[in-house]
Amino acid sequence: MRFSLLLHLLPVAALTFSACANKNKSDRPFGGTTDSDSVSGMALNGSALPERQEGVSFLGNNVDRNRFSPIYFGYDSYTVSPSDSGKIRQIADHLRGGSGTIILAGFTDERGTPEYNRGLGERRALAVRQAVVEAGGNASRIQTVSFGAELPADTGSGESAWAKNRRTEIGVVR
C-alpha cells in the first residue's frame, strides 16, 4: 500500500523537484502539464550529458584524481551535503576558468548488490554534477562514470571504511 501511494506521488515529486531545480521559473501548479518537456526540464540532472572525450580514462595517467577531495555520501543516499558547498564551489570555479574537463566518478560501499551499486554510483556522480552546475560550473565540460562498489578507497569493512567508499571522486583531465 505504501509503495503504490509512493508511485502516485512520483509525478508530484517530479514537479516539486522541477520547482526546486528551476528557481527562475514560476512554479507549475500540481496536476498541471506533465508532457515530456516539463518533465525532462524537471532537474538539472535531466539535461543530457555532453559527448564523450574518447581516449580519456578516469583510471588513466591523463586524469588527475587528487586535485579535489571527494564528496562523501550517506548510506544508500545520493544527496550532496550542504556542508560540501565550499568544495563544490571550487570545482565550479575550476570549470569556469580555462578549458579543461572533469570526470565525476561515483562509488558505493560494499553493502549493496552489484547492479544496484552501479546505478547508485552514477546517481552520486550526477548529484555532484548538478551541484557543480548550480554553482556556475559548465555542464558541457563534465563527464560521469560509475564504478559501483569496485575500487574502494578503503578495502576494510565497517562503517569507517564504508563512509570513505561512498563517494564521488573528481578527475581533472590534464
Place this chain on the structure above:
Amino acid sequence: MKNLLACVFLASGSLLGAAEPPTITISKSDKLSIGLGALPAEVASVLQNDLLRSGYFKVVPAASAGAGFVVSATGGAGGLLGKVEDRGGKSVLSKTYSGNSRAQAHEFADEIVETLTGNRGFASTKLAFVATRTGKKEIYTADSDGSNLTQLTQDGSISVGPALSPDGRTLAYTGYKSGYADIYQILLGSGARSRIIKFPGTNSGAAYSPEGNRLAVTLSKDGNPELYVTSAGGGSPRRLTRTPGVESSPTWSPDGEEIIYSYVDKGGPQLYRISASGGSPRALSTGHGYNTEPNWSPDGKKVAFNIREGGGFAVAILDLASSETRTVGSGQDPVWGADSRHLVFASGGSLILLDAQTGQRTTLLGGLGAISEPAWSR
C-alpha cells in the same frame, strides 16, 4: 494429496505431447522412478547427473520393479540413439542426438524431462558469471552442470553484469576498458566482440528480451539513470522512465511485453513493473525494505530478487499471482533456469544451484576467487 498424485501419473503417463504442463506441486516424495539401462560410458554419468539435478526423478536399477520408465542409449557414427520405454516395454521416446557426447547427454536429458513431466529441462543451457580468479573481474561461461568452464574475457579491467541471449549464443556485459562503463557484445560461436553501447555516462544492466531481439538497459546519457530498450545490437534506444531516482536490473516478462526492475529514490530500493513500450510504472509490494536484482521466471509466475538479511543478502521469491514473498536462503543475484524451478546465484564466492521446490542446494562451481552476477540461458 491422493488426487494430486493421480494427476502426476496421469500427466506423465498420457504423454500426448503434454498439451498443458501439470500445474500441481510435486514434493520430494513424488519423484518419478527411472531406471538406467545400457548407456555408452561417456554418456552415462552426465545423463544420470542431469536427470537427478532436474529434481523430477529418482534413479533406480533398470531391472527394479519400481522403475516406471527405463532409459537406454546406443552410440554410433550417426550420433546417440536415446530411448525411453515405460514398464510395459512401450516406447515413449526414441531419438538420435548429435554433437559431442556431453551435448548429446544434455539434450537427451532435457527431452526425457519434457516427455515425462511436460516441463522444460535446463541441462543444455549455458551459464555466464563474473569471477576474480585472475585478480580482476572477468566474465566466464560454463555448461549448466558447471563443466566446460571457459574464461571469456581477458580485459584486465573490470568486466561485470553478463547477460546471455535466451538461445545462449550471444553474451552482453558491462566493461570498463575505455575507462567508462560500456556494454559489449560477444558472439560466443566466433568470439567476435564489439562495443555496442557507449553513450556518455554509465551504460549497464543489459538484459535480453525473450525473443533475443531487444535489450533493456540502464543509461544515464540524458542526465539521470533511466531504463531504455534498444535493439539487440544496441541501436535505437527508446526511453521508458523519467524519474529523479535510479532504475536498475531490468528483467523481461516471458511475452516480452513488460519489464520488472528495481527503483531507488529516497528510502530503500523497491521493485516496479512497467510496459516494455513505456507508460506508468506500478510498484510491487514485497514486504521488504531492500529489493534489488530482480529476475522474472520463464513461466512468468515468479520474480526472484535480493533482500538484505542479517548483514548480508538473501534470495527471495515473489509469487506474482498471490503477491506472497518467501526467502530461500543466503545468496546474491538470483537467475531462473528454463524450468522456472531452479535458481542459480552466488553465495560465499561460489556458484549455487537451488531447487526452489525442494530447497536442495548444490555447489556448481567454486575456487575461482569470488563468483558473482550469474546469467543463465533459457
